[in-house]
Amino acid sequence: MAYDIIRIDDKSTPWLEILVKFGFKNQPFILGEWSTANWSARKSWGCPDGMPNKVFLKQNYGHSVVPILVNGTEYKSTTLSEFLDNMNDPEVYLKDWHFQNHYGTSMYVLHPFFSRDFVNCEKWTSDKNKNPFGDDYRFVYIGRAGSWTKFHADVATSHSWSANICGRKKWFMMPPGSEEFFRCVSSESGFVDDIRDFSELFEQAKVITFIQEPGEIVFVPSNWYHQVHNLVDTISINHNWINSTNLSLVHDFLANRKLDVIQELNDCFSSFHKEEFEEKVEEILTPEVKNNPNTVALFIALRFGNAFLLLRVILISNPSVLVPFHFMLTHDQLSKLYDCAATSKRLPNDFVDDQKDLKTVIRYGELFKACHSANSSDYVQKAEDLNEEEKKQLITVVTEKLSIPKQENDISWNVDIVIGNSHVAKSLRPVVNIQMPTIGGETFEFDIDSFAQFRKQLAEAVLAVNPQE
Template sequence: MDRATFACSTAFFRDYSSSSQGAFCLPGGHVDFIEKAESFTYSDFFRDYLIPNHPCIFSAKFTEDWGSRRNWVTWDGKPNFDHLLQKFGEAVVPVANCDVKEYNSNPKEQLPFKEYIKYWKEYIKNDYRSSRGCLYLKDWHLSRAFPEQDVYTTPVYFSSDWLNEYWDAIAVDDYRFVYMGPKGSWTPFHADVFRSYSWSANICGRKKWLLYPAGQEDYLKDRHGNLPFDVTAPNLQDRSIYPRYNQSQPPVEIVQEAGEIVFIPSGWHHQVYNLEDTISINHNWVNGCNVAIMWCFLQDELAAVQREISEWKDPMDDWHLQCQLIMKSCTGIDYKEFYNFLKVIAENRISVLENGLDDEASAKNTPKAAISTLGMLHAVFDLKRTVKVLTSLSANEDFKKLDLTSLSPPPEALLHHLKAAIDTALL
């Protein structure tokens, strides 16, 4: 991060409101296409897309050196089933049935990868029809299962990735996925986990995206407050069911070609179609620009849980703890883990600012090496954003009702350390 971008980001977030981020990017508007890597810097992306929360498309030149682009695709741009079977045939993968709706999503099953490829070949041969329905391999943690494979390199633009930095540190999960599906497979209307950013790269095939800027989803809810499963369904025109639909604006529509990367802003709901047999790689990620959106989302989720079980508040001694447990089961995180998430992010940056990196650590693909590559000012920006959110968390009444004695260091001590590190770095 250069000094001009640091100054720009500091000014923007000084008067920042997470509820308004992205609201001024009107649906149906132009989506920028980034053609050349050599003329597009990290600071360009940070300033023009991350901060204002705008979508963009990166050309296929940004992925042309990836192993998956070379090896997973045949000469005519189709999935290379033989190569994929050779490398991953014995893996077990999650597969969704796009033809079935279950609790506003598609039901999933676990299948051997070789069985899924056999199905896919037969599906193509039968003119994209099958008694089994349209099956879509989704949310496969391939990088975690096969770390030795030469698949892709995360572009520098997406390298400030707090989600995967944290979950890698605790060795529990990650938010790096592979998707593979036939023509006609699709993903219903949704926003990404924790209202994170996402980037999605097509290894082969084409996708159509329908994007709704943050806030537009409110106009798409039915009279019970539920979001639609399919935003193209005719019944959305029925005002007795969807009373505010006529106030919504048309979505931003993107057709993503092979090799291209789409950047999806934080909190934008979307629906996605595979127009051809398609393989894609996707990351969900959070950083200093949208961590406040994540925090707002968690507060909204907890409030929804509290409303749902409000009748048990008086008779249940540990009602507040039960609300946290339910929220974690639904979203994957609770308030105490969110504190630990912020702590890990903060401590990694403080370590780099205070100690630097030795030559051996710099040569490795580690979070601290990535922090060092992005520069001291980026680390300071991250700490400033962490201070802002951690201050809000510490003052939150629901957080203060929890047993915080297990948190080490205590929130007040961590905040003091963060502020001291920022002051020292800016001397």
């Protein structure tokens, strides 16, 4: 049986669905050519015949110093012009060029699924020194036909995505764990360099083989080993990134790596003071993964800590306690929503464009939560910022919902609305996390731009992972 990659038409697939079906399930996919059709890079870096536009590249970036990997083993540097003028050897591959550090990201537009990115967010990328990851992880690759990247998984279990600006790539990819079939003791990486020599193992290892056409974007999930071949002269933009779907994997990886290093160093522990020992551990870890558990801890702290959380509200919505922002809807809408929440039914279209006042939503959310915890509507009664009419409405809904006994099979949602999380969003845009314990505690994250679409997409996401029309 041949294993295949799923191709997504992102014109018709909401990104939240991509997040749920692929992000949280750590499954690869290809986004169609349409997703890059408007990128400036696609318009100017390639020629009509599909080859790299060397004239444009040299004119605009020719003096840039770029890293080249020679014979798959040794990194050297040269200028872009020099590389392009001699681009006839597949053993010389321009890789990991931090193009975006120098020239910014105006040459392309991130798909929402790729833009929720803790590593390459503007907070860090505008000033390298402030970047807890040491540098950004946004690259350009340029390779002659025949150049290729050895079998590997990406740095520190990060996700990666790779967009073909021009050219075509052949990919071999396999689910986490399958790399064990390709172990090799004599190799530095612990694995064979070229899995094509072991094609008899492909079936067992569930290897996916596919061709990435010009303009298509491949999502490489955390821990999926892969090997990539440029079939013709090819330019790609690649990012490594961490989001809410793989943060815990990265954290575990770094924590385990640290334990390994401590273990390795333990023999010489007696010759170090405690501080020296810790410094040594960090010294070994840092260049390896360009970050370490401390930076990840810092990162989590930044994400969840007070510094950026001007306001964080946990809204709990069981059918017994309705999601608070629904409160601002009409009674009829409320009962429809209630039905949808209780049965996972698709939400009707009349919810789609309901843009509500977020501050009120959050305030109601706080009150709802307080009432829910105390099992009483006193908090609403005492709320000084509400007028009598609002109090009356709110108390009616709270009392009604508190009177419904919680059922075993209730769908239970956690919704965090985070405002002021400025390292994720450029402006003070709220970020919303939704936890769905019914599908294994998975968490979605999206920002307020998507808030109006929230109800519809949420329903579609529920349906996607838990279909029961």
